[in-house]
Amino acid sequence: METIWFCIVAVMLATYVLLDGFDLGAGVIYLNVAKTPGERQTIMRAIGPVWDGNEVWLLAAGGTLYFAFPLLYASSFSGFYLPLMIVLWLLMLRGTGIELRAHMDNPVWRGFFDFVFCASSALLTIFFGAALGNVVRGVPLAEDHYFFEPLWTNFLVNQRKNGTGNGILDWYTVLTGVIALVTLTAHGSLYVAVKSEDELNRRTRAVAQAVWPVQLLLTVVGLVATVSIRPSVLDNYKHHAIGFLIPVIVFGALAVMMHGMLKHADKIAFVASALYIVGMLVGAAFALYPVVLPASTDPARNLTIYNTAAGHHGLSVGFAWWILGAILAVGYFVFVFRMFRGKVRIEGEGY
Secondary structure, three states: OHHHHHHHHHHHHHHHHHHHHHHHHHHHHHHHHOOOHHHHHHHHHHHOOOHHHHHHHHHHHHHHHHHHOHHHHHHHHHHOHHHHHHHHHHHHHHHHHHHHHOOOOOHHHHHHHHHHHHHHHHHHHHHHHHHHHHHHHOEOOOOOOOOOOOOEOOOOOOOOOOOOOOOOEOHHHHHHHHHHHHHHHHHHHHHHHHHOOHHHHHHHHHHHHHHHHHHHHHHHHHHHHHHHHOHHHHHHHHHOHHHHHHHHHHHHHHHHHHHHHHOOOHHHHHHHHHHHHHHHHHHHHHHHOOEEEOEOOOHHHOEEOOOOOOOHHHHHHHHHHHHHHHHHHHHHHHHHHHHOOOOOOOOOOOO
8 A cells, every 4th residue: 555655646746746837837937928918918817727726736745645654744844844834935925926916907016926926936846846856865864754954055965974964955956946947947838838829829839949958958967966966766777677668758758849849739749748747757756666755864764655654544545535536636627627728818807
């Protein structure tokens, strides 16, 4: 059951990144590509019906983590208290920017909330990427499985032999934050391209094409950096050769992305972007398994799916209820996305 719940949490987090990722990416490019009030309204209407629903997957993943792996939840949420508070504030500011701009006729206030929406979206992508970087790099777990990290120190990785002294932000976690920013910028640009027409469509596709070489370069750099700071991430790949299909999928998805953009096949490029994101996240989960939070201090202190999981009976009963909830959630999202499929129109009421 522990492995099943590990996969469930990974799938829920990947779903969140895929769905809210294009919302965040749309926010990152919002001020740059939308040149007129009509174009800004088009972007808002592209994400308006779904953005708040997409964020539910983050809450659901957190609740699932609390249920299935309570020690991991307690350790990570206490150790990452400061960045979690920052993320919560950014989520609130982003929602405020989206909702209040639609109720402001004053151009000054509307411009202010547009900036809040754009800035909070960009910072969220960076913090989410840095969070994943911390998990891959490892944290200074003590014997009681708790830890503390300052927001930053001197930006070095494992600067002390005992694995302590790291900050939440160092050169590696900043790198993963930048990778997340670039990846979701391309993802959001392609989503807006799918939902828009004319100049906005061409402009957003051009943004995705412009960041693609950077995305490719950062993917390679990120893989090399990960292996250099934590060589053990290759262990599962060495023991299970099927894992090497994951980088093939990742780079294949990048190739299909560029092909789709060159052919103006926005849907194909967007699906390829989604496949790239899934490949990257699956690759990280495959490399870490069965560890869920590595210790930079002593590998014996690693938090795994076995020493952090809830009781077997609870996991079994919870699995039956989770299936029911998942069916309802997937059905709702299929209904919503089908209802609002196609190009965006700005006539009538709404965002």
